[in-house]
Amino acid sequence: MRTSGVVAASALVLNNAASAAQDLTNYVLPDARTINGGNTFPGVSLPFGIIKLGPDLYTGSDSYSGYQATGSFTGFSLLHESGTGGAPKYGRVADARGSGTTREMSATHRAGLYSYTFPEDSTSSNVVVDVSHVLPSFRGQGLGQSYLGGNISVIEDPQSGSLHYEGFGSYDNVSSPLGLFKQGRGRYSGYANPPLLQGWNRAPKWTVYFCGHFDNEATYKTFVGTKPLETELASYDDTLSVTSRVGVSFLSTNQACKNVNEEMPRDISLATLEENVKKAWNERILSKITTTDTTNNTNLQLLYTSLYHMNIIPTNKTGENPIWSSSEPYYDDTFTLWDLFRCTTSLFHIIEPVAYEEFIRSLVDIWRHDGFMPDGRSSFSNGVTQGGSNADNVLADAYVKGVRGAVDWEDAFKAMVTDAETGPPNNNNPRDRSASTKEGRGALPDWLEHGYITTKYKRSVSQAVEYSANDFGLYQVASGMEKADEASRYLNRSRNWRNQWNPDMKFQDFTGFLGPRNTDGTFKKQDPLSCGSCYWGDDYYQGLPIEYSFNAHHDIEHLVELCGGTDAFVARLEAMFTPGLNPSGEFKFSKMPFNPGNEPSFTTPFLFNYVGRQDLTVKYSRFNAKSYYQPTPGGLPGNSDAGAMESWVLWVMLGLYPMTGQTTFLVGSPWFSDLTIHLGGGKELHITTAGGSEDAYYVQSLKVSGNTWVKAWVTWDDVFANGGSMEYVLGSEPVNWATDPTHPSPAT
Structure with missing residues (x-):
């Protein structure tokens, strides 16, 4: 099967040239950003929908959203992420069949529709439903997912006599003795002693339930393959076209059947679903x-x-949370607030204010039941935290912009205080055994004792910058809620990034950068244009020292002073965009220190506004x-x-x-x-x-x-x-x- 056919089938929903004049989906290209590391999802989904129905292709390297343009096709699956790194996630409940079959598809929030057209010369037509299918990881880091077991059954409706299939699959993130590698700025370097790892967020067992209907009578066969596998094979005689409706749930098969029957009744057409998807994207986004x-x-x-x-x-996933019962909204698959807090959640607020308020409420409710708000979360589990407790920034941004509604801001502030005052237990993630990577602020003991973070903790400098911003977020909310003592405490703590400033670090004519401090408080020697691999075990995470040294965005006036004043600050900023100035050459972006492809650089071009x-x-x-x-x-x-x-x-x-x-x-x-x-x-x-x-x-x-x-x-x-x-x-x-x-x- 040609991969171009895959994209065309899934893009059909959003890119119909015959649409009305105000159909803005005409300008949407679902397959944009799918190659060269963009990792976007090219299939069909509603905004924030549970169903993300699309193709799974891979080449021996990780397909984070399931799709690689030159990959080998393994089927279409109902659950995916989009645009994520770290490790592939989902790829659950897949269908597969021989070459030459045309597939068209569409989706509702909790159900997907497949329309199959089989080749005219087919001697037999069949659809395989693969419960064990997951997106694999090939990175040699033990980041894969594992199928733990499940079942699939054919059920006869006692009233109509019609058949449908239903079942479940349980999964977690696999622990394997594969080598762990540090991902650097465009490269990998190996550890000598490979530890174990259990996926991007080390999620424990979770289960997806499904319920499917074919519009034609079929012959069913359940079989187990050569690996632990539950599969349903539906065969047809003299049938060239078949439609399949499949609902999912994380609660039960009964709920999965309810979802598909309510959202995708038997008589609904593919054309109607296409129009509904386009309408949702047009009206909501x-x-x-x-x-x-x-x-x-x-x-x-x-x-x-x-x-x-x-x-x-x-x-x-509101109404689909199997972990706790709550009247509050529930949002999952946050990958991750470290990426999103800088300029995504603020646009989310403007574009979708209702969903945004629900998202804020969901963060607080996760704290109520799990003990901490997430920085990243997927399959009902927190993890991972790359830097600070950046849900604090998101809540502060909502508060100062007047978001109230149904948000319980007393609880929201308590959740923020948990991040600021309670160290999370160490989850012993092999990527960083120095502190928790699951939630909260792992390096909090240093922060509270010293007002800076020593190299006892990994990513010490980048975490210190983010902890300062997190504490500023607490100051903003405490100040608005007239909590004077807390406001004073966290305002003072928000200035602690200054304690990480090494006045002796030099680059060209520029002196003073954020630098690592040894456990005795002295500054460690550091090149402003080097961060090692810039990964979990280093002093800076996914950014150079010169990049992070511009990231005290709440305290710019003092930053300008430390840099030598207005003119020196302008010169230093311009150096960020000078081609060839970064001799490491790890990126293709003219070898400049500014990285247009990574978050620590996002705000830097705009800082010229502060200095005229x-x-x-x-x-x-x-x-x-x-x-x-x-x-x-x-x-x-x-x-x-x-x-x-x-x-x-x-x-x-x-x-x-x-x-x-x-x-x-x-x-x-x-x-x-x-x-x-x-x-x-x-x-x-x-x-x-x-x-x-x-x-x-x-x-x-x-x-x-x-x-x-x-x-x-x-x-x-x-x-x-x-x-x-x-x-x-x-x-x-x-x-x-x-x-x-x-x-x-x-x-x-």
């Missing part, structure tokens, strides 16, 4: 940002394809967005990270950038002559540009809701709380229009 500027089709495809891929996960050079924010953010982001299969500079990359380029296109945990949005330069962001409740933010082109994009002047604007930033209340307008005049040369010297630095 794509129509939240509209434009009449259709002059650049590539920009439109980039806009709407990015919106699409940003909103596939997390998964809304908004023009350079526009220059570098636009250059990197144009250079490394396209609506093509290889159109990302790295892993999508569950839509984090897509949200970054969306903010650049909108001409704004959020400072998480603050009400501040830094001003950039929009890519369209007009944009409308539909905020709900009849509120809208209208963004217009005059004089702009591909060569004329520097801001000449700005009006906000009719008022002449001379600040390089706006607040939530200025443009989002009640809507408003932003009117830009653009030109080909920089102009110093942002003459107000003040800027927000709330922890300084």
Whole structure:
């Protein structure tokens, strides 16, 4: 089977050229970002849907979303992730059959539909339902998944006499004696003594139940293969087309049958389902940002394809949580807040405010029942935490922007205090045995005792930067809730990143960077352009010291002072974008220290706004967005990270950038002559540009809701709380229009 046929079948739902004029799915390319490490999911799903129905192909390397364009096809399965790294997840309950069969498919929230057309010369037609199918891992890190067992049965309805099949499969993450490798910035290096590992989040046993119906009578056979396997084979005589409806649940087979019967009744057509999926994406996601500027089709495809891929996960599993019973929403498959807190969750708030509030409530409810909020979570289990307890940042961002609704903010603050004051038990993850990687702040003992993190703990420097931001989040919420003592405590702690500043670290003419501290408190010698493998066992996680040294975003004024003042800060920022300046050459991005494909660099291009050079924010953010982001299969500079990359380029296109945990949005330069962001409740933010082109994009002047604007930033209340307008005049040369010297630095 040609893989192009796979993509065409799954893309059919979202890319119908015959759609109505306002069908924005015309601009969505589901197979964008599926190759060259983008890892996006090319199948069919509703926004945040449980069912993500798509193809599984792999080549001997990990298929994180199930798909590799040049891979060997093994079937279509109902459950996937999108844009994730770390290790493949799901690939559960698959179907497979011989070559030459045409498959079309669609989905509801909890059910999927397959339409099969068998070759005319088939001597027999059959469908295989494989319960044991999972996405394997080939990385040599013991990150695979294991099938623990299950069953499948054919059931006759006592009233109608019709047959359906149902069953379950149980799975966990496999522990194997394969070598563990440290993943670096584009490379792997081996450990001498390979330990054991149990998957990205080391999830314990979990079970998926299923219930399926064929529209034609079939001959069924249950058999066990050469490996532990439960499989159902449905055979047909003289039948060239068959439709299969399959529901899933994490509670029971009865619930799986209820899900498929309620969401996908027998008489529903593939065409109707296609229209329903398109309608859901249009109404819930794509129509939240509209434009009449259709002059650049590539920009439109980039806009709407990015919106699409940003909103596939997390998964809304409300009503499907087998671990505890609660009236609160439940969201799973958060991969991970380390990736998403910087600029994704703030856009999630604007695009889908109802689902966003549910997500916030879900984080708090996870704390109520599991003891900690997650940084990452999948298959009903927390894990992993790469840096700080970044749910704190997400909650703080929601609080300062006025999210109230049904959120219990007293409990939410208690959940944040748990992160700030209670060290999680060590889960002894072989990637980092120094502290817990499951949840919370593993290096909290050092943080509380010293006000910095020593090399006793892995990723000490990058964790220290994030703990500071986490504590700033607690300050923001405590301050708003008039908890004066707690506000003072956490504001002071949010400045502890300063204790990690090594004034003797040097690079060219720049002195002072965030550096590792030995257990005796002395600074360890460190090159600002080196982080070893930049992975679990190193002092910096997925970022160079020079990158992390810009990440105290709540305390910018003090950061500028440590860097030597405004001019020195501008020079240091520009060095980040200098081609050839990073001699390690581990990335293809002109060997510059700035990494357009990884989160620790996300905010850096926008920091020029703090030092009077908004023009350079526009220059570098636009250059990197144009250079490394396209609506093509290889159109990302790295892993999508569950839509984090897509949200970054969306903010650049909108001409704004959020400072998480603050009400501040830094001003950039929009890519369209007009944009409308539909905020709900009849509120809208209208963004217009005059004089702009591909060569004329520097801001000449700005009006906000009719008022002449001379600040390089706006607040939530200025443009989002009640809507408003932003009117830009653009030109080909920089102009110093942002003459107000003040800027927000709330922890300084």
